[in-house]
Amino acid sequence: MGPRLGKRLLFWVPLFLLFLLALPLAAHAATQVEVTGLVVNLRAGPGTDYPVVGQVSRGTRLVVVGEARGWYNVALPDGRRAFIAGWLARPLEEAVPSRGITAREDKPVSSPAAPPNSVEVTGSVVNLRAGPGTDYPVVGQVSRGTRLVVVGEARGWYNVVLPDGRRAFIAGWLARPREEAISSRGGEERLIPSALAGKKIALDPGHGGSDPGAIGPTGYQEKGFTLAVARLLAAELRSRGAQVLLTRDRDVDVGLYARAAMANDWGADVFLSIHADASFNSSARGISTWYRREGATAEDRRLAQCLQEALVKELGLADRGLFTANFVVLRESSMPAALVEIGFISNSDEEALLRTPEFQARAAKALVDGLERYFSS
Ligand SMILES: [Zn+2]
Known part of the structure; x- marks a missing residue:
């Protein structure tokens, strides 16, 4: 064995042993x-x-x-x-060991008297049903370890929200409250409840159906952008325990008065209309947030401010600021209401951004942050 081969083996043998050690760990x-x-x-x-x-x-x-x-x-x-x-x-x-501050904020917690905010499935494969009993039809299945957001309880069954936003029931003896699961690991974590838990949020994706909204230089339509962001936002809000109403969840026509009436009838805590801006000036760019012109309250303005700041911070587009307008959806809704214009679809740079799922997800995240800040102060 020459000195060069010896050196080589000294290098490769420990590396190979490390690899063998790492293999079962990774698997x-x-x-x-x-x-x-x-x-x-x-x-x-x-x-x-x-x-x-x-x-x-x-x-x-x-x-x-x-x-x-x-x-x-x-x-x-x-x-x-x-x-x-x-x-x-x-x-x-x-x-578990790498859970940081953001993860803590994600996990809501409730008082022992109220139903838990979320449960973890303990049965190996468990049926989800349309109602609180085994006589109701099966609407899906979940496996052990799945976490589900709880929105209610009935006759020993949890009413839960599925990742796609649908509701279903799971037997209480096949799922355990998440708080219990966490404290049994040693209770080393202090959980901060999400300010969004239990809040009723009406989301209004602008335009739809025969009304495409503004259309970008390459043909991207505002109605598609607003619906994509609203769907992502709805899923994220529900995962934090909020209740969400969508004024439309498909590509359909919905009147402006009907949108506000839906939120009013439902008793929403806030109304959020989602749009993209457009201008004949193709270089116009940036984000603006609007609230009602007549009879605006301090809460209207604070909601708009929270949303605008969060959007600008997360998306990094130009900050056009806050505006007031006599838009029907803002005027006719009877709770704090805001309308966000997330970038200019008429600007080719921003149109290219708006159509990407990554940008849409970041816009939804920004709106979650803005709503969370609004409800936590
Ligand atoms: Zn619009």
Whole structure:
């Protein structure tokens, strides 16, 4: 054995041993992952060129059955398989020690008398039903470890929100309150309740149906942008325990008076109308937030300010400031109301941004932050 070969072995042998040590750890770490992206696409294969087969929201746990090219192959609650990008999910074993301040703020907590804000499924595979009893039809299934937001309780069953926003019931003896799960780990965490828990938020995606709203230089339509942001925002708000009303959840016509009336009848705490701006001046750019001109309250203005600041901070576009207007949806709604204009679809740079799912998710995150700040002060 020459000196050069000896040196080489000195380098490679420990490296190989390290590799052997790391191998079972890595395999073990990936038995379950938790979704870290706000709303993440599930795909048919390990890459963004494969078709989208579903979506999951932050906090969802998925059982891992394999890995390929940096993507996890996961089993969905209904038994189907799909792939999720490795950089948008983290191995669950890491979730506990690495939980930081943001994760704490994500986890609502409630008084012992009230129903828990969320439960964790304890049965291996559990039916979700349309009502609180085994005589109601099965509407889906969840697997052990799945976390569900609770919106009510009836006859020993939890009424829960699914990641796609639908409601269902799960038997109380097959799920345990999340607070219990956390304190039994040693109670080292102090949980801060989300200011959004229990709040009723009316979201109004602008335009729709025969009304495309403004249309960008390459043809992107405002109605598509507003609906995409509203859907992402609704999922995120519900995951934090808020109740959400969408004035439209599809590409349909809804009158302006009907939008305000829906929020009024429902008894919303706030009304948020989502739009993108447009101008004949193709260089006009940036974000503005509007509130009612007649009879505006301090709360109207504070809501607008919280939303505007959060949007500018998160999206980094120009800050055009706050404005008042006599828009029907602002005038006719009977609670604090704001209308956000998130960038100019008539500006080719901003149109290109607006059409990306990444920008839409960041806009939704900004609006969550703005609403959370509004409700926490
Ligand atoms: Zn508009």
